[in-house]
Amino acid sequence: MSHLQLSWLKRLHAGAEESQGLVLRDELGQTYGDHRSQSQMSSPEDPEHTQNTNNATITSWEAGWNVTNAIQGLFVLGLPYALLQSGYLGLLLLVLAALICSYTGKILVSCLYEEDENGCPVRVRHTYEDIANACCRHICPCIGGKVVNVAQLVELVMTCILYLVVSSNLMCHSLFFLPLSPTTGSAISFLILLPCMLIRDLRVVSRLSLFCSLAQFLITFIVIGYCVRQSPQWASRSLRAAVVDFDSFQVAVGVIIFSYTSQIYLPTLEESMMDRLDFSTMMDWTHALACVLKTAFSVLAFLTWGEETKEVITDNLPSALRTVVNLCLLAKALLSYPLPFYAAAEILQTGLLKLDSGSERWTLLLLRGSLLLLTLLMALFVPRFSLLMGLTGSVTGAAMTLLLPALFHLQLKWTQLDLSRRMLDLLILLLGGFCSISGVICSIRGMITVFEDNQQQMQEKTILLVATSSQVGFNIHTEKTKILKINSNCNNPVTLNGNSLEEVQFFTYLGSIINQQRRTDTDSKARMGKARTTLTLLKNIWASRELTLTTKTHLFNSVLLYGVKTWRITKTTIQTGSQMKSPRESEKRPSKKTPGNVT
Known part of the structure; x- marks a missing residue:
């Protein structure tokens, strides 16, 4: 056998050699630079293992709620659409993903343990970082732990930002009676989440996860209940049995698998x-439980809406029910934030900065406050955050959930595994590689589509519009043509016949005012002002005895309510509209004023 083969086998069996007794376990502790005493190494069967100096103990139910919080996340809302894209394979994948992610979670935790000379499992490692260091100690000590810590931190911070972005958007859409912008919604969410800085006990996070899981169950049961009421429509729906589009399928695979991820915690x-x-x-x-609920949720939603299933299933619901579900989603997003924030703060504190629990309280508060502020700033100022999240999630998510648990398990437990277990771990490695590569490809494609010179696209469409208009005898006047950009980061001007077109913040189209914020407050105020002026000029009509009250009311509504269906109802709009008095209200009042005196 060559020297290269001997060197490879030595590295592959490094984890198995660790389990040959207490002496080698002590050597492992020295390799980590952690001189733990024998009493600090614990076994699952040892009743003394509950005395943990770092974290308060939690019950199995509390741990289960934390895991449920992680795997019953916002990804659930995209599962019906993923099922639409993947057909019957998606149903199979929903079950397989639950089995695979449960298995990788258990083998990851098994890597924390080694057997002593009596064959009893002893916990010789404490974190994901320790496992990575044990696997890489013959190659480059400590580098594995640092890579894993950075990957975990990136994944957790991205998750926190996602929850913050989602909560601010839901706040703007659900609280329709408040004129909130996305920036204001993010700021309010930030203030609500400020107490997360003070959370130092995992039991608090567990209780919040309980309420978060209850909110998720409520959302699931509301959608399932609505779908059951629409059961007469189910006969016309059927999943795809044929081969589905590969691009659609790989997106569906990513959504389904990553809806079960909890390995970091x-x-x-x-x-x-x-x-x-x-x-x-x-x-x-x-x-x-997650598999049963997700499968029922996805299948019933697809049977209800079929090919009309939206990417986020709440968009298919009636407006009233959608508001209730969005409020539940808002509560879930806010309650989901503490779990990844707590884990990210612990990794940053103990894994990267090496701060112990005895450090200055203000130092720890400053660290957590800075982390919380970082998530807010990234949520506000990072453009196209969803694409960035998809790219980093494809790399770190697949690695932390599938690749690394299977790889570490093979290296540390190789001699203890039979052939079937080795083959299973190798298959998971291949699946993790497929998910990671396909996810990166999809994310890069999305970035290319979004950032491939938007200015050029606008310029080409302008030139096409000019050419098409000239064919039918219309000429576009350069000085009278204005451009309004919405959700665009491109600052390059669009030109017409060599002249740059003027960019404006708002313009009036068919009597309605359109602005960059896509809000209707300005339009509604202007419309009510015009209506007030017009109604005043019609005082002779209001005073006429020949016209019925019904006719006057129809005329009043036609003047005031033009374009009202496009308005976003806010508190300001309601207050302004309440100042307008209809002819019916005016005629009921015994006053010398004519109905035309409208205020």
Whole structure:
């Protein structure tokens, strides 16, 4: 056997050699630079393992709610659309994803343990970082842990930002009676989440996860209940049995698999459990429950809307029901934030900056406050954050959920695995590579589509408009043509016949005012002002005895309510509209004023 083969086998079996006794376990602790005493190494069967100096203990139910919070996330709302894109394969994938993610979570935690000379499992590692360091110690000590910590931190911070962006958008759309902009919604969400800086106990996070899971269950049951009421329509719906489009399928694979991810939190959760022997059972029932709910949710939603299923299923709901669901989603987004924030703060504090729990309280508060502020700033100022999230999530999400657990398990437990377990881990490695590569390709394609010179596209469309108009005898006047850009980061001017077209903040089209914020307050105020002036000029009509009250009311409404269906109803609009008095109200008042005296 060559020297290269011997060197490879030595590295591959490095984890198995660790388990040959207490002496080698101590050597492992020295490799980490962590001189833990024997009493600090714990076994699941050891009743003393519940005395954890870093985290307060939690029950198996509390740990289960945390896992449920992670795997019953906002991705659930995209599952019906993913099922539409993937057909019957999507149904199979919903079940397989639950089994695979439950398995990778359990093998990741098993890598925290080694067997002593009596064959009893002993917890010799405490974090994802420790596992990575153990696998890379013969190649480059500590580099594996640093890479894993950075990947975890990026994934968790991106998740926090996502929840902040979603909560601000839901706040703007759900609280329609308040004139809120996305920036204001983000600021309000930030103020609501400020107490997260003070959370130092995992039990608090567990209780918040409980309420978050309840909000998720409420959303799921509302949608399922509505779908059941629409059951007469189900006969006309059927999933695709043929081969689906590859691009659509790989997007569906990413949505389904990443809706089950919780591996980042598992080492901390398992260490904090009162009875670690319940960890495997907890993983089984949480993923089984998630699989049943997600499958029922996806299938019933597809049977109800079929080919009209939207990317976010709440867009298919009636407006009144959509508002209720959006409010539940808002509560869920805000309650989901503390779990990734707590995990990110712990990794940043102990994994990267190496700050112990005895550090100055103000130092820790400053660290957590800075992290919270960072999520707000990125949510406000990073353009196309969803595409950036997709790219980083494709790399870090697939690696942390599928690739690394299977790779670490193979390296540390190679000699203890039979052939079937080795083949299973290798298949998961291949699946993780497929998800990562396909996700990166999709994200890059999306970025290219969005950023491939938007100015050129606008310029080409302008030239095409000029050419088409000239064919039918219309000429576009350069000085009278204005441009309004909405959600565009391009600052280059659009030209027409060599002259730059003027860019404006708003303009009037068919009597309606359109602005960059797409709000209707300005339009409604202008419309009511015009109506007030017009109604005053019609005082002779209001005073006429020949016209019926019904005719006057129809005329009043036709003048005032033109274009009202496009208005966004806000508190300001309601207050302004309440000042307008109809002829019916005026005639009921015993006054010398004519109905034309409208205020």
